[in-house]
Amino acid sequence: MAVIIILLLIVMVFVPLAYLNYTTANNEEVKQTLNLSCKVIVNNIENQSVNLESISKGYNVDDMSDVNIDMEKLLSDFDNELYSNSGNKDNFEKIKNRILLKALVLKDKFFMTKKVETLPGIFEDQWGPPYFFTAALYDGPEKKLVYMNTKDDRVVYYDGVTEIKDKVLYDFKVGPNSVLGLTKEQKTQIIIDKINLEMEKATKEIGVSEGIGVKIRNPYDKNIDSMVDYANVNVLDGGITFFVLYGETTFLNSNGRDFNFKNYNVAGYSMSY
Amino acid sequence: MAGKLFGTFLIIMFLTYMVLLSSFYFMHQSIAINVNSINYNVCESISTLGKVTPQLFTYLSDSLSKYGNYKIKIKLERQLKAGVYDTYFFDGDDIRKEIGSNNGVQGSMNLINSKLSIGDRVTIYVEDSDLTLFGRLINATFLGSNSGKFVDTRIKSLKSCIISNEPKDLVKGYDVIADIKNRNDPIVISVSTKLSNNIYRYDSTNPYYGDSENERMFSGIPGSDYIMETGEFLREFLYEDDGVTIKEIIYTQQ
Numbered sequence: 001m002a003v004i005i006i007l008l009l010i011v012m013v014f015v016p017l018a019y020l021n022y023t024t025a026n027n028e029e030v031k032q033t034l035n036l037s038c039k040v041i042v043n044n045i046e047n048q049s050v051n052l053e054s055i056s057k058g059y060n061v062d063d064m065s066d067v068n069i070d071m072e073k074l075l076s077d078f079d080n081e082l083y084s085n086s087g088n089k090d091n092f093e094k095i096k097n098r099i100l101l102k103a104l105v106l107k108d109k110f111f112m113t114k115k116v117e118t119l120p121g122i123f124e125d126q127w128g129p130p131y132f133f134t135a136a137l138y139d140g141p142e143k144k145l146v147y148m149n150t151k152d153d154r155v156v157y158y159d160g161v162t163e164i165k166d167k168v169l170y171d172f173k174v175g176p177n178s179v180l181g182l183t184k185e186q187k188t189q190i191i192i193d194k195i196n197l198e199m200e201k202a203t204k205e206i207g208v209s210e211g212i213g214v215k216i217r218n219p220y221d222k223n224i225d226s227m228v229d230y231a232n233v234n235v236l237d238g239g240i241t242f243f244v245l246y247g248e249t250t251f252l253n254s255n256g257r258d259f260n261f262k263n264y265n266v267a268g269y270s271m272s273y
Numbered sequence: 274m275a276g277k278l279f280g281t282f283l284i285i286m287f288l289t290y291m292v293l294l295s296s297f298y299f300m301h302q303s304i305a306i307n308v309n310s311i312n313y314n315v316c317e318s319i320s321t322l323g324k325v326t327p328q329l330f331t332y333l334s335d336s337l338s339k340y341g342n343y344k345i346k347i348k349l350e351r352q353l354k355a356g357v358y359d360t361y362f363f364d365g366d367d368i369r370k371e372i373g374s375n376n377g378v379q380g381s382m383n384l385i386n387s388k389l390s391i392g393d394r395v396t397i398y399v400e401d402s403d404l405t406l407f408g409r410l411i412n413a414t415f416l417g418s419n420s421g422k423f424v425d426t427r428i429k430s431l432k433s434c435i436i437s438n439e440p441k442d443l444v445k446g447y448d449v450i451a452d453i454k455n456r457n458d459p460i461v462i463s464v465s466t467k468l469s470n471n472i473y474r475y476d477s478t479n480p481y482y483g484d485s486e487n488e489r490m491f492s493g494i495p496g497s498d499y500i501m502e503t504g505e506f507l508r509e510f511l512y513e514d515d516g517v518t519i520k521e522i523i524y525t526q527q
Contacts, residue, residue: 003288006288007291010288010295018298021299024306025305025309028306032432039434040435042391042435043355043392081433084433085433087431
């Protein structure tokens, strides 16, 4: 009897501990793999003048139009690097399938990938349209859609159809009767909220019940709680940031109860330009 | 009675085996995590630093030696143009010799202190030559026989990184002038400006800056070896054979 109890005790301690140990090691390794793989962004930037003026509004106000990022190669290079660091094909497939989205943040816009079924049952990431950092602000009595950027306080808006107007952000009012201009902190928060809103929408579409946002640091927010809470992701500090959102959800039904274990990770690389 | 004794003996043996197995498993996992972590940290450092320094390799080698007899293999892929690489393989033992002798293997590409470019790729593979206690236990024979299947539980780690930063030690022109002024013999300072095709040396025969025509500004036109105070210069050090004493400092205007 005593032997059976000891044996049961060993098994009951050993098995959960071993599982916990394996999960911790695995999570750490996934994080390392993603960190190393995200660095491929440095190898996909070329100094090249590109004229995209006619494609869409917003492109021709981009002061980074001389930066050319090979976005398709970026995705394939990321997969190659992920494969090198995953150790084997199964691991690679597992991590690849669990990447919810990839995002590329530039100074005035950002892009996100969507999973597209290229062959029956095979999903590949493809870049979606650009999301510009826009906000509707009052310029006197008139409300205008302005294009902002993370680099400086210069904003631009369209007067009529084609004419581009250039203005400093402080000249705008936040409300019809307000005399306060938009601060750097507020502007940055609008940009962060825009990124998070689109990410939440995109992750909801692929089945994450409430959508996922990322705690992106606002460099102008000097509140100590925010600085500690948001210290890990500094997407807006660099000129170009490439990051991935990794999500792993394990469902477990025990004794009629549903347990949902979530493991979400953000890994990326930010560079100044 | 004999059966009961034998049964007790078997149970004790089994329990001992279970306790050892679980302890050794956690030790094995802990070593694997640490080895992986060391490899990752070195890879990240190389990527950020842009070169493999002797200190970095020694850190990798020494840290791994605490956990066993590890073989280290490094692959360097130098990017010639987008998608085209020159590949070099390095063995850990050869690198140790290279660091020990403080010079590279003649006629071959050196890894240590070579300046890597953005986009180059370094892959580090480490593998334990021996089995851990956990591996030895599960491959152990029982009463002279085993299952015949060898379970390879040797700890391995592979990490690959893209070089994301080129090593640059940039200083301003006024730092170069200050260094020439404070120079101690026998250190030689060599300066190459954009206006000059030659390297201008400051040593015991030419200790001062600004005492000759080529180092001065004349009618608003700088001499060939005039050092622009706000210009940027790349600083490189040449060492004596001991690897510590500075022999020469080379400044090249960027």
